[in-house]
Amino acid sequence: RFLGAVAMLALASLGAAGVGQIVNPAGRNVLRDVVEPPIELADYPSPLAGYRGWLKNYSDETLMTVSGMPADARLGLATMDYHNGEVYTVGGADNESAAGSFARVGDVIGVQQSGEEATVSVNIEGYSGIWLPSTGFAQSIEFEGDRQQALQTSLAYNGATGSAIVLNGLQAGDAYELHAIVPQNPDVDDLKQATISDVAVPKPAAIPDEIQAWASEHGTNGSTTMENITAMQIQLQKGAFSHGLENETTSLAGHSSFRMDSMFKVDSLVGDDEQYAVAFAFALQYIGVPARVVMGMYPDEGFESGSVELTGDDMHAWVEIPIEGFGWVPFDATPPEDQTQIEPDPVPKPEPKPQVLQPPQPIEEPVELTPEVQPEGGTMDDEEEGFDWLPIVMTVLIVLLSILLLLSPFIIIGLMKLSRRKKRRQAEDPSARLAGGWHEIVDQAVDLGLEVPRGVTRTRVAAHVSERYPQSRASDIGQYVDAGVFGPQSPPEDEVETFWSDVDRSVEAMRHEASFWDRLKSRLSVRSFMRNRSARRRTR
Template sequence: MMTSSDVRGVAPAMVVPLTCFVTVLLSLSSWGSFTSSRFPYLGPILVAGLLVVGTGISARLLRVHGSVVVLLQVLLGTIATGLLVVQHPFPVVGSGRARVVAEMTEAYAAFNPFDLPMSASEVAAYLVPSGVAAVLLADILAVTLRRPPMMGLVVLGVFTVPFTIIGAGGWGGVSWVVFALTATSFLVMLRLDRAQQLGRWGRRLDEDLPVVPAAGPAVIGVSAVAIALLAPAWLPSPSVTLPGLGAGDGDGPLRVINPTVGLYDDLRRQSDQVMVTVLPTNGDTETPPSYLRVGALTKFTGTEWTSGNRDVPSDQTGVATFEPPMSDETLLGEPTTYELRASDNFESTWLPVFTHPLDVTANGPWRYDEDTLDFMSTEGRDETIAGETWRVTAAPVEPTQERLLAAGEPGVGAPTGMTELPLLPDEIEEIALERTAGQDRPFTKAVALQNWFRHSGEFTYSLERDVGTDGAALVDFLTDNKVGYCQQYATAMAVLARQLDIPARVAFGFLGGDQNADGAWQFRGRDLHAWPELWFEDIGWIRFEPTPAAADTSEPDYTTGALGNVRAEPDAPVPSTDASAAPVPNRPQREEPDTTEVAETGTEESGAGAVWIGLGIAALIGAAALTAPALIRRRRRTARLAGDAEAGWAELGDTAIDLDLPWSGARSPREEATGLAPHLLDREPMYALQRIVAAVERNRYAEHGDAASVGDDVRLVSAALREHADRRTRRRARLWPASVFRRPTAAAAGPTARSERELISS
């Protein structure tokens, strides 16, 4: 049975902080659902987190004020995180700041929520500081502020990260085992904290009675965890299902996760890894296939293009035959049948097909959207196209300029919602109207926009500029910097087209491929591309190519000369480090980021500087640790001497402990005074001790407590006790007071020259 002595000391002080730390660490393991591995970020968090928690435990054992505890934790946590992430102990100024900027720049380029799993080592610069901050915040709430239930908010915040990145479907990638272990650890922490709080009240009056465990809180906690684990199976939500249950052939609609590919990161890497292999088997087997579309994004949120909500019934499976996209089949070219195979590393939940598909055969849990002709997995990330083989028959759309110019009003026959836009800056609409001034047909307006991006607008293709897609960034891209890559050009043209009431969407996939010795075409990571598609009456979706010619993209034949422009493409500069390298489709030579020089400069500057800074910080911490006990003891003495009888009694007890005199803190005031009497040589200190004892007894036992101060008497007795002690003991009591480190223990044995009766009567 727990008594008052059980909640004091080193071990009890470690229980709640360490359990809190384990709880947060378990929740942080959920971030492994969107990273390649857990150790690159969990390892540094474990090291820095232990330092933060250990600092808190040590400081609280020294009875340091809570605000000082937090400051120490922040300081040491920052130093540890800096050393682990950027190898610098103080990453705020000088070379440390330069390293942080360089590391964060690289991490930003690698942080791509739509290209999963992300490399844990590359994004660790984001995850490690966030994880250490979660550990620190949880420790502050659960231990420093003594509000353990509020620590659950930290755990909830940690769990929202994978849900935000992956989406709600399939638990956001969070394993139910991780969730259950985290919840269990959280309940254990609450139980231990409650036991400590009750233990501070002292010995239970019913200790000799049989113990009946309080099952209520445990039942509530376990029930809550069970409900959280099982409720999604019965909730009427199409976007949440228990992982691994069901074959994916239900009758309800399927809500898909945002499928935007990580174009920026993949193009910067210029990956030569083969993603899809295509072999033409029937029809036009001579023409190189291009524009292998993975999917279409139909909704612009103001910050990004998404797939929107799709209604995909169970009867729309991966075996489908489609009607031509227009009423006049003469607009279609010769159909070609392709055998496609995805590499084992291409873990896409969307099935690439050529536009426009007429027949698709794909075995597995695949469904299609009739409006967009996109194919997607019903099992989310549990079922991808990696290693899969499928067949597609498709025919290119070959409309003439005359047919496109004759298209009626924009939006006629288009799917609903294809011109919707959120509230955007007025400048975007003004740009759309200005760049299409004098054009009265939807097609000529579209060509005018394409020509502006490719010819007259002085836009530049570059992979070294990520300008974003929100309203302000879009205005900046269209007016000032005019530097970007395919995704930004596709986004900009689609938004401008919608401003003109022309239905538009953004398609993404592969631009072109290389033919191997077997005659098959291989699409690689460097071939990833994005382009806009616009809708025209009786024709359907038509591809445009606003990305400048520097990316070696070519505008469609049906747009050439529509407004008098010639086919000759300008020689825009291509970012390259090798002037002799031959350009390939959408494969500009990658420039090395300007971070190497920063890192090298930082290394030279910080070689000796970091060592001296680290030694200086260590010296400051050591000096603070050496002087802290004396400062804490002085502050307590000042406050107690100005307080009531109980405060003065506590001060007298700490003085006795500092001087290594008998004092237990558990005996009556008269018994404690008996232990101190032999160390008082004069009568005045003896009388002062009697007055202190009497005041404490009146304060504790009288009907009306005595709030009088005994500060002067405590000073007199304390001075007499110090005078009686030897010089070494006095010096130790002044510089390293023992009362700061331990509470009163059992009464120390010592000589007692007079009995309590003699003390009181003298």
Template sequence: MSNGSDERMAVTAAVASLVAALTLAPLIKGSTWLFAAAIMVLAVMVTGIVGRQLARGWWPAVVGLQAVVLFLAIVVLFARGEIADPPGAVRMLSDLLDTGLQITQSQSPPVDATRGIVLLAAGGTGLVALAVDILATSFRQPALAGLPLLAMYCVPAALLDDGLPWYLFLIAAAGFLLLLSADAGDRVRAWGRVLASAGQRPARAGGDTGLARGGRRVGLAAVALAVAIPSFVPGLDNQLLGGSGDGSDGSGGTVITRINPILDMRRDLNDPVDTELLAYTTTVDNPDPLRIVTDDEYDGKTWKPSGKKIPRANNISKGLPTAPGLTAAVKTSSETSQIQIYRLRETYLPLPYPARTVTGLDGEWLYDPDTLNVIGNKVDTTQANYGVEFTEVTPTADQLANAGTAPEGIVKQYTQLPDDMPAEIERTARNVAGNGSAYEKAVRLQEWFRTGGGFVYNTKAPETKNGDGSAQAIVEFLKAREGYCVHYASTMAVMARQLGIPARVAVGFLPGSVQTQNTRIISSRDAHAWPELYFAGVGWVRFEPTPRSGQAAPDWTLPNTGTNSDTPDSQTSTTTAPDTSEGDASSTAEAEATQEQQEAAGTSSDGGFSVPWQPVVLLLVVLLGLAAPRTASVVAGRRRWRQAVTASGLATAAWDDLRLGLSDLGVRWAASWTPRAVRQRLNDDYQLAPEQSAALDRLVDELENALYAPPTDEPGRAAADRRHDVALIVGAVAVQKSGRTRWTARLWPGSGLTALAGLTPWITSRFRRGSSSSGPDEDGTAGRKPREKAGSTRS
């Protein structure tokens, strides 16, 4: 197929790919990833349009060019700092992919739009767009192009516990139907005009015929049934299209709840169905909360576990190391637990802290020696049943109050905060904490949240844009003084870091409800987060700032705090700001240099992804500039043939196509020449073959009949036949031109440049026509329609 069908299919394939990418929205926070994905799709589309003109439809060359441009676009977006070093760029992209894959294995959706995640989403969308373009445009198999679109749709459908919303299915299906419709239209146009019954006006090829309307109705009905049937057929899994997620549909479905390690627990706490997740027995009478993961990094938006790689040598089958910072001076006891998972799927393993040995698990489970997080390597907790030996740590208030200075490495790592933290958070922290040891300050913070500050526990507190653990959420939480455990834990941990106390946030479950002696059931509403602060000689210590009913603070956090534990409004801080030493100055300079390096490498200071607009815009301008003339020529040609209805119009459209096609090849003739004179010149100058000369004879005869014969409503020959004759003649002339002339005609046709130039008066006329609707024109007429000139057929 020709005359714009390739360009039309390329655009349609790009739209279908981008529409299918919208189904990834529930997996990733924000919309930055979608901009990056759109850039990838546009790069594939424009490169395909240009490449097909360069390679004259030879698909291996087109695919190769598209793959190269797609890779360059990925490098520009994600590794432009290494663009001069291709191996370095490949290594950087590989590291980002590994990081993104680790996040997908360790965190539940929606996840932050980090560079690794955006690379996975945008790069995957680009590859899908490439596959769709190859199948739909190069091979003309749009039905097969639905397979990569389906693969993209299946990713969120498989990862989301409640499935995709039905409207996202409709969006994805609409893109696929659009692809099929565009190809069907091209196939109908190839047959020419649709024959009409007596008395009916002939329809344009591919027009809105009864057949086309019927096809659309069938497609829409099929999509509607695909959405509706799973809701009415008993036992049919509705998960791919979204469901209630409560497991109470009577079909025997099993609910699997997944706690998000980055503190997005609002959904679990507000779930109307309190799902039982696990049961455990323990030798401890009053057990501490069961921890899933420790989040030790904070970027101003959320707490999350560090993304460092864990060596496979850290297998829990060999036992876990001693808890960091714990010494023999602290009272400990050896305890055990047996944990049975019911409906919890998580790559992090729920464990009491600190665990020493874990038995009974299948698969490979690795531990992080700094946090003792245990994460599965391609395994999760579904239906797991395992035993744990752990250490029950019971420090005293005196040990914490008399703790020495924490190691420098611990302080440096666990007091890091973004530079743009709101000043009111630190001001409030210092006002509440007052003077004294780190322990005294921590106790005052905890008591202020629990009793002295007027805070209220509320799982339905207003949400913020960047998440409940973000800096903005903390500011709003301190003003409203209501929230749930994520607000309390995140705020206290951030305040502790601002006071120089190493802090992190743990995520897990409260001890649950007692069933029998030492046997407990944990449900989804037991999800909980709490801060952990580091004290020399003791290690990481749990605090409980959340004023939740029935949740007591640990004994070691309840000494006699004396005065200075009221609200910040009744306190005056006497703490002086720390001096800035040379070491601090050098650290600041190093941080600034690191930030500059991150910005040069294409990442924002908070570890997220930012689109490098300048090189992206430049790349798109270049690609669009290459495709614009050819596209404009094709669009103008389609418009010309679409408007041709009568025999006269068809003859004129064919002659205009011939004139413009030959002018792109440098063939010119005088405007005074008659059609017969043009025929004589072409036959003399280019020695047309009999078949080509016959095609030219037909075009000349039809044009003369259109000019001089009585008008008729009969269209005569089909448009496809006339366009075939034009292609024969233009092709015969093209082979006698130089290669440079032919390439110029394909990439930068003069007819396309003329069409682009004609947009300016067209836009101006539209603007003036719109302005005339509310008043007279400059010549005093009130929206008077100018008399149209008759279309000229002089060449």
């Protein structure tokens, strides 16, 4: 049968291989070879999460050299429109925004947009990452240098936000020329009469409660939405500026919901672009204004003609709001960098009043206190708090449960063997109790690792056990059991009880002759149960 099965499998394999060569075409057409999967930016960390790193590690280091930028333009890196509770990120495919939709493009993009044309040259030095610094809406991006082909083929662009990424990543020595159209920003007078565009933006996972309360107080009193936006912007700019670096006011990095909620729980706001931009975006979303956060670079004095070296200190974050007729317009809510602490509001001085001679107060009799109003000896603050026993009790319970879990195999198997022994010793028939005692000895030998032969007489089994464990007296006990089980009369009750004492001594002798590890393994061994089960099957 074995040779026949092997032959059948061999013939089936040869047949399948032959049929496969006939049926399969010469070439394979795989869908992934012709369909490019979408770019999922969720696989990359949010650039805003590393905002403080640029300021701390690259404060005086040149990240890139830029020329040709309009004076009041900004060099954007990433446009983020969704806060997931931890970071502001680019909305993915599951969100209702197009900010996360990037498509592969060539060197010519040609996005339709009105504004000022600009040709910007960028030379990368200390900067690295997948986000390509750009401004406005790109018409073409042409790379230069040794990695020109690798960068050009991995370029992807988002026409809705004007953001670009290079999946192969920018590094020192890369250079490119950007032809873009930069929209004109409205002036202050235009914004006074501006109308907010109805643009779909993903809702944050959760707006912190403190910011909701703050926005209700400062962003709902104006007669127009634009007045509410301006009021909140001005109120945020009254806060203190700090990167949280050495010799600066303490200001933790990050912009999670917890971090932003903590920022508004104190009397004075403290933070930098990362916190103020996110707080402004939260407040705008709360009052129903679509907003997104942009991270990018620009010098504080604006771009000058010629080449401008941008360092880590030039990294910024701001908020963009859609305005009808102007598109997405940048708004800054960060206080000036030299506004490092909040001056308290001046306390008005009381106006002096003319001095008037007051009549003397009448002498009052001392007040007698009734027992009900006698002063107490101390206050609640003076009372010592009671010791909290809960952590200690919980720790002890966990330790005890862990120990119990580790000992559970020993306990369960031990109870099973104790139940089996009790059943054997309390059998109604004295002969059955004798046989049960013999099985107890054999089971102990099996659990200690002895291979006891099956299907042979009790005499041969006793000889096999005595050979391995001479002090067990297995041969003598086996002969006694044979005489009691197959004899003409049942053994007396007192002899059976004495016999079980011999069984206990025999079991203890075997354990004494066995090694420590064999004794330990016998506690967890279930070989005797398996052996008895097999014996019952053969009997049936």
